Amino acid sequence: MYRAAIVGCGRIGCGFDDDPRREHVSTHAGAYVRTPGVELVALSDVDAAKLDRYGDKFQVQGRYLDYQEMLRREALDILSVCTWSPTHRQILEDAVAAGVKAVFCEKPIAESLEAADAMVRCCTHAGVLLMINCQRRFDSMHQQLAELLQDGRLGKVQQVTCYYSGGVANNGGHLFDVLRFLFGEVAWVQGTLSENPSPNPDDPNLDGCMKFRSGLLAVVQACDSSQFSVFELNILAARGRLAIRRFGLEVQFEEVRQSEQFSEDRDFYPAAPPVELGSQEFMLQAVAHLVDCLQHRRKPICSGEDGRRALELIMGMLTSAHDGSRRVSMPLLSSPVVIPSR
Ligand SMILES: NC(=O)c1ccc[n+]([C@@H]2O[C@H](COP(=O)([O-])OP(=O)(O)OC[C@H]3O[C@@H](n4cnc5c(N)ncnc54)[C@H](O)[C@@H]3O)[C@@H](O)[C@H]2O)c1
Structure with missing residues (x-):
């Protein structure tokens, strides 16, 4: 039985499952308590009310205002890091020093490429499994889509147009990860500040495009979530059009044939x-x-390196938007850009 714990009992740690409209398990806590072979033994948050609320809801005895104390006392195998990205590095390094076997870290992996690299290095050096929650990769439909597009069953992909809302680091990062999962590595990106504002002034909405090494161009367009939320990809290929809609929960297909x-x-x-x-x-x-992955010592489908690559695309877009929309070549080995706290 793996002993799991969560630092950060906010929305993704524990809270999304309070929403009666959500049909699926939507939090780390909800997933741990339903997974055979795992026991959720402790929660940590600096907010005592959340500890009480979710400790009771998920029937977790170990409740800590100080995550360091939790790491010292609980002999954890798995730690979920569900706080904001500037805290991820320190929590991960403390968890690795305390002897955890796996860290399941929220996206974006970190607030800077330097921190992301340090996190990947730290886990690699200690033999600790690092998995990032770019969660569509874990979904069998997205896995089938990746295979379908990569083995050419839909023919040549001509154009990809995507819509997102909620900030480039927040939902943009999810979108960039899905694009990379479906279409491979990116050669360069270009971005510009969108006319449609993000709900978070520290995390702007950017419109832009991404050129893949394959030659494919994907256009990403941001929308104002005060009017509607959107996360959508439209893929036009020789044999048909795929529309991945409703945050990846729906797929529509149209085949190409003789016009009527x-x-x-x-x-x-x-x-x-x-x-x-x-x-x-x-x-x-x-x-x-x-x-x-823990049992069979496998590399996760969304590794620390994948999280780093998604962050790199966010940083590239931001760099371009701040610098006259110039093309920014990938990979980015380093970047002075830092994602603010929220
Ligand atoms: N994968 C996804 O789909 C998804 C969805 C939502 C959020 N996220 C990511 O998860 C992270 C958290 O987002 P959220 O919306 O859940 O935030 P949130 O503000 O709802 O929750 C963060 C929690 O962390 C706690 N916290 C902060 N510092 C702490 C510390 N040092 N020790 C213990 N607790 C601490 C806060 O009190 C808060 O309860 C962000 O990186 C965000 O991008 C991912």
Whole structure:
């Protein structure tokens, strides 16, 4: 039985599961308490009210205002880091020093590339498994999509257009990770400040584009979440159009065939999606994957390096937006950009 704990009992740590509209397990705590082979033994938050509330809800005895004390007392195997990114590095380094076997860290991995590199190095050196919660990677539908696009079953991908809301570091980072998961490594990025504001003045909305090493261009466009929230990819390939919608919970497909209106054209027509939806239990699948990786000493499908790559794309976009929308080549070995606390 792996002993797990969480630092940060906010929305993703514990709170999202309070929402009666959410059909799926949406927190680290919810996933740990439902996963065989794992026991959620402790929670830490600087907010005592959250400790009480979620300690009671998830029936966790160990409750700590100070995560260092938790690390000293609880002999943990797995630690979830669910605080804001500027705190991730210190908590991870303390957890590794305390002897955890795995760290399941929220995205963005860190507030700077320097911190992200230090985290990856620290875990590699200590033989600790580091998994980042870019959670669509754990979903079987997204895994099928990646295979389908990479083995060419839809033919040449011509264009990709994406919409997101909620800030480039926050939801933009998820989008960049999905794009990289589906289409591989990026050659360069370009960004500009969006006309549609982000809810967080410290995390702007950027419009931009991403050129992949394959030659594919993806356009990313930001929307104002005070009007609606969106996370959507539209992929136009030789054999059909895929629309991944509703934050990755829905997929629509149109196949390319002879136009019904024009003899010389081919057009898109609704058809059954070429992938299965799966359980859509991103968090449950993430924790099950973490346990499997621990048991079989496998590298996770969303490793520290993957988290670093997603951060690199955020940093590249921000650098471009602050510097006349110039092209920023990838990979970025270093960057002075720091993501602020929230
Ligand atoms: N993967 C996802 O889909 C997803 C969704 C939401 C948030 N996130 C990420 O998770 C992280 C947290 O976001 P959130 O929205 O849950 O934030 P939140 O503000 O709701 O929760 C953060 C919690 O951490 C606690 N905290 C801060 N410093 C602490 C410390 N030193 N020790 C103990 N507790 C401490 C705060 O009191 C708070 O309860 C961010 O990095 C965010 O980007 C990821």
